[in-house]
Amino acid sequence: MERLPKVAIPAIIAAIVLIIILAKSAVTVSSGQAGVLYKTFGGGVVTDEPALGEGFHIIAPWNNVFIYEVRQQEILDKMSVLSSNGLDIKLEASIWFQPAYESLGKLHQEKGEMYKERILLPAIRSAARSVVGRYTPEQLYSSKRDAIQQEIFEETQKFVKDQYIQLNEVLVRDVTLPSTIKDAIERKLRQEQESLEYEFRLVTASKEAEKVIIEAQGKADANRILSASLTDKILQDKGIEATVKLSESTNSKVVVIGSGNSGLPIILGNQ
Structure with missing residues (x-):
């Protein structure tokens, strides 16, 4: 086996060192992420320059880049809280947030x-x-x-306002009460619903009764007006009209034997 030339060994070592340097210097920031540059010999975390965006970057091999997710993220948190009367309430909330991109360096430096x-x-x-x-x-x-959901969002917003965090939404997904309290509330709600239905039926029945009374009153008034307008002369004329129509019928047989007290003919039969 032939020996390598003396210049080959330093070349190989230099190539290996170069590969290591390039590996340390090359940084790829994926989609939806950003990088915070840390300069080992240049003042630490860079806060006065924009964060490294998506794509390929070359940095000094002695520096570091900290990758942050800058898309909207979600945290689902379950917690125990107390109501106004001291009862233990289980609350499940979902928080939508993302780091403030323009302040990513300060977020890393101050909060980590x-x-x-x-x-x-x-x-x-x-x-x-x-x-x-x-x-x-x-x-x-x-x-x-x-x-409650809106108030929790506003209160949380106050806490994170100057913390380099962008709060997008707070969603209250579930509120769990003690079983005894929940059952009592459901019974109360059912009773209130039944009471409302009963009141509705009473109102409906009252309106129906009022409608019947109005209709009966209208009929009574109509009959009274009609009775007041029926004079003996009108009744006699109506009777004559009816008698004439009956006598003209092909299916009727009229026997007239005289007149009644009203002066109208007395009809004994129509067959």
Whole structure:
């Protein structure tokens, strides 16, 4: 086996060193991510320059890049809070957030990669306890869910306002009450619903009765007006008209034997 030339060994070593340097210098930032540059000999975390965007970057081999997810993210948190009357409430909330891209360097320098655990989760829990403590279990279970959700968002927003975190939404997914309280609330709601239905039936029945009375009154008034207008002359004329029509019928046989007290013919039969 032939010996390598003396110049070949340093060349191989130089190539290996170059490969290592290039490997340390090349940084690829994936889609939806950004990089924070740390200069080992240049003042640490770079906060006065934009974060490294998506794509391929070359940096000094002695520097480092910390990769952050900058797309919207979600944290699902379950917590125990107290209502206004001291009852233990289980709350499940979903937090939509993302780091503030333009302040990513400051976020890394001041809060670090654990910023969700250090800042965001304590903020949402503190806000939830503060807001839920203003409401009764009945309000939490029924009508105030949307209002509570909005208030928790606003309270959390105050905590993270200057923490380089962009809070997009807080969603209250579930509110779990103690079983005894939940059953009592459901019974109360059923009773209220039954009471409303009963009141509706009473109102409907009252309107129906009023309608019948109005119709009867109208008929009575009509009959009274009609009776007042029927004079003896009108009745006699009507009787004559009826007698003439009956006599003209091909199927009737009329026998006239005289006149009654009203002066009209007396009809004994029409067959």
